[in-house]
Amino acid sequence: MTxxxxxxxxxxxxxxxxxxxxxxxxxxxxxxxxSTAIGLSYDRTVVYLTWMSxxxxxxxxxxxxxxxxxxxxxxxxxxxxxxxxxxxxxKFPRRSIGDRSxx
Amino acid sequence: xxxxxxxxxxxxxxxxxxxxxxxNAIADALPDIAINLLTYIVLLLAVPIIYEVIFVTYxxxxxxxxxxxxxxxxTTAYFIYVIVAKILxxxxxxxxxxxxxxxxxxxxxxxxxxxxxAILESINYDELIIKIHRGKLGYVxxxxxxxxxxxxxxxxxxxxxxxxxxxxxxxFPIPTQLLTQYSIPISxxxxxxxxxKLAWNRISESIRTLWMIDSITWELRWIEHDLKRLYRI
Numbered sequence: 001m002t003x004x005x006x007x008x009x010x011x012x013x014x015x016x017x018x019x020x021x022x023x024x025x026x027x028x029x030x031x032x033x034x035s036t037a038i039g040l041s042y043d044r045t046v047v048y049l050t051w052m053s054x055x056x057x058x059x060x061x062x063x064x065x066x067x068x069x070x071x072x073x074x075x076x077x078x079x080x081x082x083x084x085x086x087x088x089x090x091k092f093p094r095r096s097i098g099d100r101s102x103x
Numbered sequence: 104x105x106x107x108x109x110x111x112x113x114x115x116x117x118x119x120x121x122x123x124x125x126x127n128a129i130a131d132a133l134p135d136i137a138i139n140l141l142t143y144i145v146l147l148l149a150v151p152i153i154y155e156v157i158f159v160t161y162x163x164x165x166x167x168x169x170x171x172x173x174x175x176x177x178t179t180a181y182f183i184y185v186i187v188a189k190i191l192x193x194x195x196x197x198x199x200x201x202x203x204x205x206x207x208x209x210x211x212x213x214x215x216x217x218x219x220x221a222i223l224e225s226i227n228y229d230e231l232i233i234k235i236h237r238g239k240l241g242y243v244x245x246x247x248x249x250x251x252x253x254x255x256x257x258x259x260x261x262x263x264x265x266x267x268x269x270x271x272x273x274x275f276p277i278p279t280q281l282l283t284q285y286s287i288p289i290s291x292x293x294x295x296x297x298x299x300k301l302a303w304n305r306i307s308e309s310i311r312t313l314w315m316i317d318s319i320t321w322e323l324r325w326i327e328h329d330l331k332r333l334y335r336i
Contacts, residue, residue: 013224013330017217076216080106083219086326087112088104092119092319 009051015040016057017079019048020068023058024076028067031060106219110212113219117205119319120231124201126241127234132193133244140251143185150174151287182259186252194245228327232320239316246309250298258294262286265293 018038023029029037035045049066052058057072068076129136157170211218266286299306 014217014221017220018214021216079216079220082329083106083109083216084104086322086329087109087116087219087223090112090116090319090322091315092112092115 009047011048011051015048016052019045019052020057020072020076020079023066023068024073028061028065030064031066034066106215109219110215113208113212113222117208120205121201123235123238123316124204126238126245128196128201128241129194129245129248130237130241133241135193136190136244136248139185139189140248143182143255146178146181147287150178151284179259182255186255190248190252194248223326223330226327228323231323235316235320235323239313242309242313242316246306249302250295250306253298253302254291254295256294257297258287258291261293261297262290265290 015038019034022034022037026037031045031049032042034049035042038045040048049058049060052072053060055071056069057075058066059069060066154167154171154174158167208222211221214221
């Protein structure tokens with residue numbers, strides 16, 4: 001992949017969150033296992049890993065093992081905190097006019 | 104608060120969206136519902152007038168009794184047809200196909216954090232806010248239709264109870280004027296009062312829901328705005 005490709009790449013936040021979550025929960029793993037775990041093709045996984053590596057979220061050692069950097073761990077915590085802060089405080093009406101479930 | 108609590112909140116969000124979709128479907132069905140209800144109300148008003156005209160032009164106790172019974176049966180049959188076969192079925196159908204739209208959320212929620220992000224990412228917030236505003240109209244319609252239908256049902260039940268059971272037992276013969284001119288307004292007024300008494304909690308909760316919907320649109324706007332900011336991590 002060229003540098004131009006890497007900068008034009010528009011990642012899916014869902015895939016990034018999956019990679020970060022899996023690495024956070026299961027620790028370092030090789031690219032093949034990681035692509036299987038996230039359910040993405042190997043080539044596509046490599047594109048994401050390159051993008052994340054460029055931004056310092058992950059590091060890949062000489063054996064091909066991928067691990068979260070400190071920034072990656074912070075990103076995971078930021079995502080969790082964001083979800084808890086925003087979604088957690090939402091309050092939804094629980095039933096409609098025709099709903100008799102709580103009567 | 105944990106991710107598990109957030110999952111529970113997302114499920115509430117899904118229920119809310121289903122209700123909003125239902126309310127939108129009801130708003131779509133509004134013209135049909137209004138026509139059916141108006142037709143029935145016109146019929147309800149026309150029946151006593153027809154009865155009075157026949158009473159004046161062709162008076163005969165036996166014939167009038169037959170006509171009175173026939174009109175009552177026809178009005179009741181049409182009421183059941185309009186309410187059950189048309190309006191309630193329309194409202195029920197409106198809610199049937201919306202639950203399937205969010206079936207994949209269960210699988211995503213099992214994924215935890217990434218799944219929640221996928222759900223939030225998949226929402227078209229502009230479209231959703233338009234849907235919420237439109238759904239408010241549907242919600243108001245649903246509340247009004249609910250009150251009208253409940254009033255009609257309670258009114259009919261009270262009509263039967265008061266004018267066909269209780270009054271004939273204690274007051275016989277029943278004054279004709281009371282039976283022909285005031286029985287329906289009295290029954291409907293009592294039906295309305297009974298509906299409001301029995302369903303007040305549900306109705307007031309629906310009104311509170313309408314207020315909450317406004318604040319939810321603001322919260323969703325914030326989520327959308329901040330979700331875009333997450334991409335800059």
